[in-house]
Amino acid sequence: MIELVNLTKKYKQNNAVKNLNMFIEKGEMVGLLGPNGAGKSTAISMLSSLIEPSEGDVLFQGKSILKRPEALRKITGIVPQEIALYEDLTAQENMEFFGRLYQLRGKQLQGKITEVLELTGLIERRKEVVKTFSGGMKRRLNIGVAMLHNPEFLIMDEPTVGIDPQSRSYILETVKRLNKERNMTVLYTSHYMEEVEFLCDRIYILDKGSLIASGTTNEIKQILSAEKTIQLEVEQVKSELLTLLKEDPSVNRLSVHEKTITLILPKEVDVFAKLTHYAEQTNTNLKSITTEVPTLEDVFLHLTGRGLRD
C-alpha cells in the first residue's frame, strides 16, 4: 500500500533521516520505534507529504506522492505529537472546525462528531472548552479529530506522551479496536517499547536517522536469542559499581534507569555470585536481582548501547 524508498532528509550538514526503506500493507499495524531525535517525526512528515524528502521517494499504491500527494492525503488521518487543537474552543467546536475542512456539513457532520466523541469517550464533555481538559482527554480528542473523515490510514506520532496510565491504556485499546473493526492501517511511533509490542504486527527501529532493525516483534526479539537480561535494583547507583560492571568481560551492554541497572549478558554466563561480590565490594545495597525475557527495550540496548529513553 505505502512504500518508502531510500528516503533521506538533510538539514544543512545533518541527516535527519538516512536511506530509510519501509513498507506498510493495508490493515497492518506498524510500529516505528526510536529514542527522541531518532528521526521518527521527520520520517512521518515525509511519508504524509508534509515535507519534501532530500532524496528518495514515497509510493502510494505504486505511484509517487511527491508531486501529487492528494490521493494519499485523502485517506490519511494524522495524530501529531502536539495537541493540535484550539484550546479556547469546546470539543464539539473543534470537531466542527476540522470536520468542515473535510467538506462535512449539517447532519452528516453532527453524526460523525457524535460517533467520534463516543469512540474517544468524550461525549459527555463535548460542550466543555478544551483548555479545561486533562492531558489524557486532550490526547483522546487529538485522536478523534484525525478520525473525522474516516481515514483508511492513521499515522500516530507518539500519541501517549505525558498522560496518565488509564488514558494511555484507553488510547491503546481504542487504536487496537480501530484496526480490528475497521481494518484501519496504523503507523504508530513511540519510544515506549511496550506500547509497540502490544499494538504492532511489525516494527521498524530507527536510531540517529537510520534503520537499525526491522521485522515482526518475535523476529526482532530473536536478535537477543543468545543473550539474557538481568536487572539489578539497588538502593543507590554508585559509580564504583558501574565501573566494575563495565569492566566485566561477560557484560555485553549496560544501561541505568533511575535505580535499576540493566545488563545484557551471554545466556550461559552465571553472574549471580559475581554481582553480589561487586555489591559487597562497593558497599551497595542490592534490593533485587531478576533475570528477564528480552524485551524490545533490551533489543534497542543491544543494538545501540543506549536505552530508548536515554
Next chain:
Amino acid sequence: MNGILFGKLKLFFRTPWTFLLMTGLTIGFVLVMGTGDISKLSVPIYAENEKLQDSVIGKTLMESEAFSFEWVDHEKIYKKVENGRAEFAIILKENEFQIVEGMESFYTLIANQLLIEAYEEKWKQEQLLAQVHSSVQADFKKSLNDKEAFAPFSISYEQFKGENTWIYNDQLHKIFGMTLFFVIYTIAYSVVQILVEKQAGIWDRIILSPVKKSEMYTANLLYSFFLGYVQVVLIFMLFRYGFQVDFHGKLVEILVLLIPYVFTIVALSLLVLSFVKTVQQFNAIMPFIAIGMAMIGGAYWPLEVVESKGMLFLANIMPIKYGMDMLNGITIYGDTFIEIMKPVSILLLMGVLLMGIGMHLMEKRHV
C-alpha cells in the same frame, strides 16, 4: 476557506481581549493626551479688575488663534513663570498691561501686539461711549457688544494652500496617529496565530485536508485584515458620533482610505513572522517595529517638526507615514482624488511586495 474563517471568528468571540485592549488603548490615549488644542501656546493671565475678563479685552484675547489664555490668580502668575511652566504671563490693568517674562521669547512680541490691539479696541469703545448721552449709554454699549450680530455684512476668507503649507490639527493628528499605531498590534497578534498553529501542529492538519495552501493563507490574512479594519472603523465612528469630532465631513472617505493601510500592516506582520522562529521572538520584535514606525513615520508628532534629514528619509519607508498623509490629506488639506492616490499607491505597492516576500519566506523557512 470559509470553514477556517468561521472557526477564526468563533475563536475571536471566545477571546476578544487583544482586540478590546488595543481599541481601548487607542481611545484612552487620545482622551488622556487631550483632544484640546496644544498647537496654541498656553499663557497664564491675571486681571486686576475682574470686569476686564468680560470686557472687549478679555473677548479679544480669547479669540486668539496663537494663544490659549488661562485665567489664574495673582500669585500663580509669578509661580508659573518662575517654575518654567509658562514662557511668560500677562497682568491686565485698567489702562495698561504687564508682560512677566521668564525667558526671551518670540511669542511675547506677538502677545504684545495682540494686547495693544485689545486695549485700542477698548479705548475706541470708551471714546464712543463718552460722546453718547448718558441716558442711552447702556443701550449703546449693548449694541456695541452685539455689533457682530447686527453687522451689515461679514467677510469670510479662506487660505490658499501652497506646496509647503503646513496646517496642523492636533486633535485629528492624535486620533489618526494613535489609531494607526495601535491597530498594528491587533493585526500583528492575529497574524502570529499562523505561527502558533504551525507549532501546535494545527497547520499540518489543515494541509492534509482538502483545503489548499493558498486558501489557508487567504483565510488567515483576511481574518487579520478584518479584525484590524473593524477596530479602526469602530474607533473613527466612536470619535465622530460619540465625541463629536469633526472629520471635515470626510468620515466615509477616511474609512475607505484605511483599507490600503490595514492591508499593508497585515503584509508587514507576515513579513516579520517569516523572519522569526518562535512566537516569543515575534512578540519581542513587534513592539520595536511598531513604536519605531510610529516615531519615525509621524504618528506621535508631525513630521514637519522633524529636522533630521536622515529621519525624514527613513520616514519614506514607513507605511504609517503614508497612512497619516492620506488621512491628513483628505481631512485637513482637502486633497483631491489624484493627490490622495499617491500615498494609496505607495501603500498598496508596499503591501503587495511585503506580502509576496513574507509568504515566500514563510514557505521556505518554516516547516
